[in-house]
Amino acid sequence: WECCPRDWLWFKGSCYHFSRDQKNWKSSRDACNFTGSHLVAITSKEEQDFIARNLDTVYWIGLSDQVKENDWRWEDGTP
Incomplete structure (x- = not known):
């Protein structure tokens, strides 16, 4: 079953948006x-x-070392 907002792509039960906006x-x-x-x-x-x-x-992904330098974590806190 597929139902994503306009201009988003569906894959394995999730919706993905590849933004054209240039941001940090x-x-x-x-x-x-x-x-x-x-x-x-x-x-x-x-x-x-x-x-x-x-x-x-x-594109940016949800991986960063914002909390501790060189300790890369996903936005949900997992390594």
């Missing part, structure tokens, strides 16, 4: 949060391949 990481994260979504946390090779197939430029 924090602004991108905030824009996602404002719409009730989040920067992607890649959890499988299959998901990574789906994302790679749909890229035509550079």
Whole structure:
């Protein structure tokens, strides 16, 4: 069953939006949060391949070392 907002792509039960807006990481994260979504946390090779197939430029993902330098975590806190 597939039901995503206009201009979003469905993959394995989730909707993905590849924004054309040029923002820094924090602004991108905030824009996602404002719409009730989040920067992607890649959890499988299959998901990574789906994302790679749909890229035509550079995009931010939900991985950062904002809390502690060189301690990379997904937005949900997982390493």
